[in-house]
Amino acid sequence: MNKSFFVIPLSFIAHLLIINSTLYVLTPDTYLNIYSILYYNLSWFFITYALDFYPTARREHFNINLKNFFTLFLLFGLIYFSSFVFLAPYPYSAHYLVQVFLTICLLLTVFRILFYWSRNIIRRKQYVSTRTVVIGRDKNLKKIRRIFDIPEYGYRYMGYFDNSSSSSPTYLGTIENSYNYIFENNVEEVYCLASRLSKDEIRHLMNIADNSLKKIKIIPDNKELFSRAMSIELYDSVPVLNLRASPLDLEYANLIKRIFDIFFSLAVIVFVLSWLIPVVFILMKLDSKGPLFFKQKRHGVNKNTFWCYKFRSMAKNEDSDTKMATKGDMRITKLGSILRKTSIDELPQFFNVLIGDMSIVGPRPHMEVHTKQYETSVDKYLVRHFLKPGITGLAQVKGYRGEIIHKSDIVNRVRYDIFYMEKWSILFDIQIIVRTVTNIFVADKKAY
Template identity: 55%
Template sequence: MTRFKNSDLIIPISVVIHLGIINVTLSLLTPDTYNSVYHILYYNVTWLLITYGMGYYPTSRKERFTTNLNQTLRLYLTYGLAYFALFGVIGKIYKSFEYQLFVYLLICAFLILYRILFYWARRNYRTVGGNSVNVIVMGDDPNLTKIQRVFDEPELGYRYLGYFDDNLSKSSSHLGKIIDCFRFTLDHKVDEIYCFASKFNHKELKNLVNFADNNLIKINIIPDNKEIISRTMSIELYDSIPVLRLRKVPLDTEYSRIAKRTFDIIFSSLVLIFILSWLTPLLFILIKLESPGNLFFKQKRHGLKRNVFWCYKFRSMHANGDSHKRMASKNDSRTTRIGKLLRRTSIDELPQFYNVFMGDMSVVGPRPHMELHTWDYQTTVDKYLVRHFVKPGITGLAQIRGYRGEITKKADILNRVRLDIFYIEKWSLALDLRIVYQTIGNAFKGEENAY
């Protein structure tokens, strides 16, 4: 199916369809604003300039629908600002701001719908051989099976032909010795070669690169990872020296930090105004009636970069000297009657929205541990301190998966750290919203480990 191999029109077609969606929607719903040559030029040129500046269209072969959702959101927000800026320039707005907002949201909805249809169509197109590339691998490495699994995914459009290695193998994908690859590559119209650097010396690699360059074949070098490369690594050039950054997370970017902080401020403000404003005096009376002591319980915990901060909760226990050394356990005698209700519904955690508003915590993130536990786990649990690359949260991925409350066995803390690191590496606003939604649901249903 060589006729399907080259798909250079994919990006131009997408550009035309995107502009078509924008122009048709505006011409039908806002004709008074749209029907001007200057305005038409403005809508189209700003879209082209913004997408070019963001590098939106040059997509990679491995990109999926969910790969660059953050970038897509930034594009819609930026173009939205440009869209409404026009009304400031012309000094008037057609119908009303609310109507124009509706029109723009409708444009975004159509663009998202096209994105869904695009990736669906591309998957089917690649499944039948379209936009595909023939690939081979040079060298047998422990990571060979992993890269083979990637090549075997139909939606990515790779046609994996096999690998070459001087060691004999009974594997059906073993095509022969290294010397055999040159003739095979030309006979089978190979488009890309993937080469494990650990299997070749400098001279052999140079020969492979020269062969590929002289035959219009792309060559990709897979570095010797020494078992340390992670999913979140990225590569940067320091002058002409490639440097691998092994841990680059979404919240490293200024945009992501601003988006998350904005969400934290808005969400915590709503809780402080509409819930804690009336709940705090009510709980003050109920807690005081049952046991003497303060309304709030505060404890030093480690946050971002292991900085210490005061974490606040509604007091759920009788005054005792073990609070800073021992976690609450099932049927804990220290817990008051009102405290059991507060802990079962997670209401005792609500004062931490003050921490969120002040910037010590986030609504969603790894749960902060008391100082004593941090000192212990940082030496006994591998990668424990990775959790402190981001702000701690009131709730988190580990908590909605059932890993909350008392730590009774080593697997509890290991699974928490694993899920916390996964959250850090895969953070998105959509993930935060899902965690918040499930946390609220769990609070109403009740949780086994909430005591």
């Protein structure tokens, strides 16, 4: 029986016990009827199922699951607070209900921490471990050995088989020797390096596995093409490698990001731009001639063109669509200098976010002329156009904003944009937003 057989149901039951007991103790009026009980428990079931929140992957750890955990909190929070609209009114204040929800989140987090902590102890002591061998030896052997050698993953690496003899202490013999060894030593998982095995050898090992409750895993000959962003998709029974996978390829992830963008941009438009636009308009009329807003065609997702809006920070000039602002740029007005240093000039782009051309966080959109320049001169430049452009981004908070002085500036910008695409999470977006706001109060050398 799979050692992980009871992990999912036990974790699921523990989480439901925490939720139900907290609601029963702290807000009994919201809980003590059959409709409320079904509402909270079924909601948890469907959300965790949709997020695939209870996987049994051996290599999963707390940090990897953290993104899913906060997404779960966000979605369950929406369900939780909407219950006070759809179900009967309750005698609790909004402030108290928020405290109750945060208590549930805290208890679930503590349980999750204890779960991974105790699991890691068990695996380090090898009370529960998976006996593993590798058949074949190529460049991937060292890479997979690093995984097996991490105690928290619970592998017990026995050694490898290959038809080329070796003096390595982990060399166990030829491929033919492996057949008996697997049974005699109760090996549970067999990893086969496809580059070193013939078709008949792989088929023979598959037959052994299918008839003996052994797990066999094939590591394909990667031709050095694999990357950290790669994923494998099944088209019927055909495995297809997606070399540029992103969490935002998932529909629910895009939906969460879009909902966040709408609510955040609406808040900024209502509570900030509603009074800031008239103030900037008056100051701009006193400072220089020209319109309040500056609009420019820029490339967005899939290289689609859209109008990007900013507060005008320069005097009217013929180079505005071809030349970036430079240090000491004579085109920048006095008011424009203040707007640019504080990034206030970018705030009208929240209208772009609201209508869907941009996101709060993402790669900064470039002028059309610069896209044409960099797509042929900078490796992987166009990868950043798989995402909606953002008002701010990881590259910007890492210091790669504004003028491109050296080629390394645009190369590093692209590198950070791709990293963001591969590692996106709603928590990551919030961290970048907080860092952006913090940077406003710190002198940025490129804020001109």
